[in-house]
Amino acid sequence: MAVHLAKGTRDFLPADMLARRQVVHTVQQVFERFGFEPLDTPVFERIETLTGKYGDEGEKLIYKILKRGEGGVRGEVDQALRYDLTVPLARVLAMNPDIRLPFRRYHIAKVWRADRPAKGRFREFFQCDVDIAGSSSPLADAECLAVLHTALNELGFKGFTIRLNDRRILADLAAAAGAKDSQSEKSFLVALDKLDKIGRAGVDGELAERGFAADAIETAWEALTPQADDAATLAYLGDKLGNRGKEGVAYLGQVRDAAIALGVDPARLTVDPTLARGLDYYTGPVFEATVDEPKVGSIAGGGRYDGLVGVFSKQDIPCVGVSLGLERIVTVMAELGMLPEAGPVAEVLVTVFSDDQLGDSLAAANALRAAGVRTEVYAGSPKLKNQFKHANARGYTWLVVVGPDEAAEGVVTLKNLRTGEQQRIAAAQAGARILESR
RNA sequence: GUGGGUGUAGCUCAGCUGGUUAGAGCGCCGGAUUGUGGUUCCGGAGGUCGUGGGUUCGAAACCCAUCAUCCACCCCA
Incomplete structure (x- = not known):
């Protein structure tokens, strides 16, 4: 019989495993150097734990598991494979109120998305997450940036950029452009996110299609006028935005200062008010790391999600974290010749x-x-x-x-x-x- | 989910506008005075031409379907 892998999955033969193991080892060492502790959770969760956390697009990508017995025959679903490692963490925090806060954990494990495979994108893939729970301080966000920065450095990356933005800034921009509800706000963000790909004219076209008025869009563009450097960008935005946006600007400034004090190379950080991240649960800063050489999208992403734990328990716990995409990191490293050739294990x-x-x-x-x-x-x-x-x-x-x-x-x-x-x-x-x- | 490309030996591919026994390179196996590889030389095995239909006297080549895979869009790690 003809055998095939399930779409979007891969076998890891010994040569792959040895290379991947080395990458994971490096990442893990860095995580522990920053005081993060290991955690694991079941690969599947009850369906209601996962639904409503990832937005409409994300929701479609959740792998669902049919019920046992008659329920399965009828097509009923009660469990699903985890979509990321963040929601399981929030569930753990909600279920274990005695965990001492602030709590730092790392989690390196497989997640699943019923996505269409592409370069550097699979249906089964590893994420390497670090999160700090129980701190509303910008220092926590900065620590996440610092651990990300250190990990990418130690893996040997030379040309990477960490872009920063804040959900509150985006919300104000959307409002300026005429977004009335979270639906149209999201619509605005999706269009804005394509700026570096399709250019301003392209974004204008998309926004017009999505029902945004030309003069309102113009107001938003004014706030987005490029500035000389991050400090200028933040100052300018603070001037143009409303109270919510100002809050985001001030917070982001503190995060950036703390990150630099923690040794993050300022040349690697860019405040980019057009950076939009899709996941529903982000509330404050959002960040994304990209490499310029092979085009594989972002290799890491993260942000602050202060409301997620509250969905599962009465007590809200502010959290911030970052996720490194192992698949893409390995793809890029392989393409740039950063992975050493693996010999036999035996000598x-x-x-x-x-x-x-x-x-x-x-x-x-x-x-x-x-x-x-x-x-x-x-x-x-x-x-x-x-x-x-x-x-x-x-x-x-x-x-x-x-x-x-x-x-x-x-x-x-x-x-x-x-x-x-x-x-x-x-x-x-x-x-x-x-x-x-x- | 939308559009397009590809699918021939283990691997990378060639097979012109349909015509008799489908090829190459690499790899693999065997041998070159019987305790030694990696170089060289000689020989050999290996293909339902993704799958299922159809057109034709005749198809790997044309048409349809299906599966797989790749690229772009969408979205994302």
Whole structure:
């Protein structure tokens, strides 16, 4: 039968896994360096936990699970695969009121979206989230920016930009453009978000189509007049916007100052009032990281969501967090040649000379492993030639042969396949020799 | 969800306007005096031409459907 992967999914063969594991390891080290603690949650949640959090577009992308028994036959749904790691966190916070706040957690796990696959986009993918719960201070937002900045740096990214905006600024801009309700506000944001793609004229066209009046749009554009730098942009916006927008501007200024004090390179930060992020639950600052070289959209995104936990419990807990998209990071790193080539996990292949000599080979393998050397022992005993080919094809550096001569002397032949040199030494010494070559 | 492209050996692809036994490179397997690879030489295996219909004397090539995949839009990590 013809076999296919489910759309938008991938197998990770050993070479992929080794590269990905290294990326995850780096990210995890950075997360812990900032004091974030690990958390995991079930991959599926009750459906009502997830619905109503992601907007109409997002809602369609939730993978739903049919009920057991007759309910499944009737097409009823009671559970769904998690869409992100933020809503599960909010649920955990609501269910565990004794968690000491502020609480920092990281979560690296798979999420699922019934999206149409594209470059760097899958239906099953990993996110690496850090969030701080229980702090309304701009310092918490700044810490998230700092951890994001550090992680991207340590992964080796050179040309990335973190764009910043605030939901309150966007709300005022939408209002200026004539948005009357959250529906038209969202409509405005969707159009505005395309600015760098379709240009001002294009956005004007879209807004007109969406029913925005030309003179109102003009008012919004005035507030968006480009300024020399972030400080000027914030000052100018503060001047043009209403009270809500002013609040956002002031807050964003504090976040930015704190982030820079935490070591974030100011050249990497850009206040961009046209940055719109779709998720419904954001309330304050929103941010997004992009790389300029391969076009894969954003590689990380986040923001503040002060109302989400309150949806699940009486007590509101202000939260802010950022999510790194592992899939896109790996895609970009692969394209830029930032991932090292993975060799075999084992360092040495112990060949099997013949069935008669099997015991000697196994003893040699034991000695190597006892010495801490990652060792493959050839399963079987085809011609030595083929075992050599196997070692070479898999990229081994070291190879061990134990034939009758070696066995008689109580040694093994250790060969370096790169240089071609070989010597007869005791198995334990062979182990030491390999270890010192690491 | 909308529009467009692609689908031929394990991999990358060639097969002109339909015509007899479908090709190449790489890879794979075997061999070149019987304890040694990676180079070279010789030989070999391997394809229901995505799948199902249709047009035709005849289709990998034309038409329809379907599945898969890629690109753009939408949205997003």
